Amino acid sequence: MxxxxxxxxxxxxxxxxxxxxxxxxxxxxxxxTTYPPYNIERTGENAYRITVAVAGFTEKELGIEVKENTLTIRGEKQETEESKSSNVLYQGIAARAFERRFQLADHVEIRGARLENGLLHVELVREIPEAMKPRTIPITNGSAKVIEAKAAA
Structure with missing residues (x-):
């Protein structure tokens, strides 16, 4: 490498x-680290969606945090009395804690998150501030007057 x-x-x-x-x-x-699996998709010109497979987790067991252009998605399964007393013969559905981090570009904001059918969808939008957007400067010829701003005395 x-x-x-x-x-x-x-x-x-x-x-x-x-x-x-x-x-x-x-x-x-x-x-x-491959758990949990995820997709990153572009849903519009400046819109994105991160979809994380979190089967078996509830809204209370998941956490989303943004700090210094880093999106962190955490999940921690709460053990219930029912799960303690059950006798599982085979466990193929992972229930371990996870933490997944994504680096966000400047001016990317989170619009919302929803849990649907075992998938956590995080909606992102990139909004460039007006001051940073390109703008056109008009060009005048040499005969045009320049307007001077007079300060109020």
């Missing part, structure tokens, strides 16, 4: 340290 040294770029860039950290982590973050 190839590794890249980003240290020379740190000397000539400002504000890209998070990007370089993400690039360093690629390949090592998800190694070995």
């Amino acid at each position: 190839r590794t890249f040294d980003f240290s020379p770029l740190y000397r000539s860039t400002v504000g890209f340290d998070r990007l370089f950290s993400l690039l360093d982590q690629v390949g090592g973050v998800e190694s070995g």
